[in-house]
Amino acid sequence: MPNPSIGVHDTRNIQALHFCRDDAIYFEGDFAPAWFAVSEGVVRTCRYKENGNRQILGFYYPGDVFGLEPTARRETAEAVTDAVVRCPAQEGHGQRDASDVESALRRALGAAYENIAILGRRTAQERVAAFILATAAEVGRSEEFSFPMSRSDMADYLGLTIHTVSRTIGQLCDQQLISLRGARHCRILDIARLKALAGEGH
Amino acid sequence: MPNPSIGVHDTRNIQALHFCRDDAIYFEGDFAPAWFAVSEGVVRTCRYKENGNRQILGFYYPGDVFGLEPTARRETAEAVTDAVVRCPAQEGHGQRDASDVESALRRALGAAYENIAILGRRTAQERVAAFILATAAEVGRSEEFSFPMSRSDMADYLGLTIHTVSRTIGQLCDQQLISLRGARHCRILDIARLKALAGEGH
DNA sequence: CGATTCGTTGACGAAGTTCAAGCTGCGTGG
DNA sequence: CCACGCAGCTTGAACTTCGTCAACGAATCG
Numbered sequence: 001m002p003n004p005s006i007g008v009h010d011t012r013n014i015q016a017l018h019f020c021r022d023d024a025i026y027f028e029g030d031f032a033p034a035w036f037a038v039s040e041g042v043v044r045t046c047r048y049k050e051n052g053n054r055q056i057l058g059f060y061y062p063g064d065v066f067g068l069e070p071t072a073r074r075e076t077a078e079a080v081t082d083a084v085v086r087c088p089a090q091e092g093h094g095q096r097d098a099s100d101v102e103s104a105l106r107r108a109l110g111a112a113y114e115n116i117a118i119l120g121r122r123t124a125q126e127r128v129a130a131f132i133l134a135t136a137a138e139v140g141r142s143e144e145f146s147f148p149m150s151r152s153d154m155a156d157y158l159g160l161t162i163h164t165v166s167r168t169i170g171q172l173c174d175q176q177l178i179s180l181r182g183a184r185h186c187r188i189l190d191i192a193r194l195k196a197l198a199g200e201g202h
Numbered sequence: 203m204p205n206p207s208i209g210v211h212d213t214r215n216i217q218a219l220h221f222c223r224d225d226a227i228y229f230e231g232d233f234a235p236a237w238f239a240v241s242e243g244v245v246r247t248c249r250y251k252e253n254g255n256r257q258i259l260g261f262y263y264p265g266d267v268f269g270l271e272p273t274a275r276r277e278t279a280e281a282v283t284d285a286v287v288r289c290p291a292q293e294g295h296g297q298r299d300a301s302d303v304e305s306a307l308r309r310a311l312g313a314a315y316e317n318i319a320i321l322g323r324r325t326a327q328e329r330v331a332a333f334i335l336a337t338a339a340e341v342g343r344s345e346e347f348s349f350p351m352s353r354s355d356m357a358d359y360l361g362l363t364i365h366t367v368s369r370t371i372g373q374l375c376d377q378q379l380i381s382l383r384g385a386r387h388c389r390i391l392d393i394a395r396l397k398a399l400a401g402e403g404h
Numbered sequence: 405c406g407a408t409t410c411g412t413t414g415a416c417g418a419a420g421t422t423c424a425a426g427c428t429g430c431g432t433g434g
Numbered sequence: 435c436c437a438c439g440c441a442g443c444t445t446g447a448a449c450t451t452c453g454t455c456a457a458c459g460a461a462t463c464g
Binding site: 047049050051053055056057058068069070074075101102105106108109110112113115116117119120121122156157158159160161199200 | 258259272304310311317318321324360361402
């Protein structure tokens with residue numbers, strides 16, 4: 001999959017953009033000429049701090065939108081997997097812009113609140129369980145799926161270390177809530193108890 | 203300050219709503235006929251879980267908007283202090299709706315990402331320091347301000363206990379980064395070190 | 405002035421991080 | 435094909451941080 005450029009600044013005539021895993025889509029501080037919708041693959045947004053830490057603000061799956069901030073990028077966007085993204089605003093169709101932007105913003109806002117709900121949890125088990133449920137819902141319709149991101153990505157998103165993420169996933173396996181084949185292929189064995197652990201419910 | 207009703211369902215002819223401290227503005231699950239802008243005071247949105255835990259998703263200050271979800275409320279909104287809120291969509295002015303909604307959504311989205319950035323931090327000191335800086339920026343122009351919310355609100359927002367919040371604030375005082383007069387009146391003594399502790403900077 | 409709520413503090417145990425080592429899967433080159 | 439190296443993941447041991455339980459002060463409201 002070819003990667004035309006690292007960092008997208010001129011999107012006037014571009015409609016579908018291909019990125020390889022770990023390529024940057026734009027950088028924090030860039031001018032923001034457009035917003036994006038994920039077509040294929042998975043994208044993350046993150047901030048790099050001066051102490052070297054990376055904080056992931058969200059993962060975006062096909063159908064999700066990202067990069068809606070006005071004027072200047074407040075975070076970096078990178079491809080988690082090989083990915084294709086589009087710029088809906090550049091795709092003509094005349095007058096549909098206003099409502100498109102509005103519905104995109106609504107979806108992005110709803111997703112952001114779900115992220116806050118995951119991160120506000122107190123223990124690693126709650127956070128990881130909620131994260132697995134959210135990922136499973138995004139990535140596959142079934143209870144069997146593959147994590148598109150590394151343990152390091154999970155850790156930088158959940159505010160934990162990769163060690164704690166790994167150990168916590170191990171505990172969930174020991175408790176027969178999930179099972180793994182390799183590090184990334186996951187099957188949910190007991191979704192009810194997993195939801196209870198995540199503190200979900202009405 | 204009078205409180206006309208607990209839970210607002212019919213906002214057709216209402217433009218300015220007054221709430222007392224801890225009053226509910228709407229409930230999770232309610233039909234969502236309108237969104238709100240804070241005029242005076244502070245508002246919080248939260249979710250109550252079946253295990254009794256409360257998770258605060260955000261605090262909203264004068265000028266902030268909240269309750270933009272479509273159709274049904276996904277969280278409860280409550281007044282943190284006595285508060286006045288308006289429904290911008292009901293205030294006539296004919297054709298300004300579309301761009302108003304859009305700019306409101308953009309501000310809400312930006313605020314949500316800042317919340318994610320606070321909650322994604324790893325240690326209590328980082329989270330509390332970032333929270334103090336964010337609150338100071340919202341609440342007063344200066345380095346001296348009062349927390350509008352209780353320790354319990356802070357804890358339920360940051361994913362910590364009130365004990366850890368209290369102890370962490372105590373540590374910041376010991377380190378001469380802030381000083382307190384009473385539990386709520388706070389003065390920032392060394393904003394540079396406080397920002398460094400929060401992991402801020404370009 | 406008592407009652408209640410909120411905030412602080414101490415002691416202890418559980419949970420998470422750090423440091424270190426080792427394992428696994430995979431690509432590369434011999 | 436196997437040997438090697440590398441990157442990502444897991445695991446162990448020691449240490450630090452945070453939550454829990456309990457008690458105690460401070461502010462508020464009747």
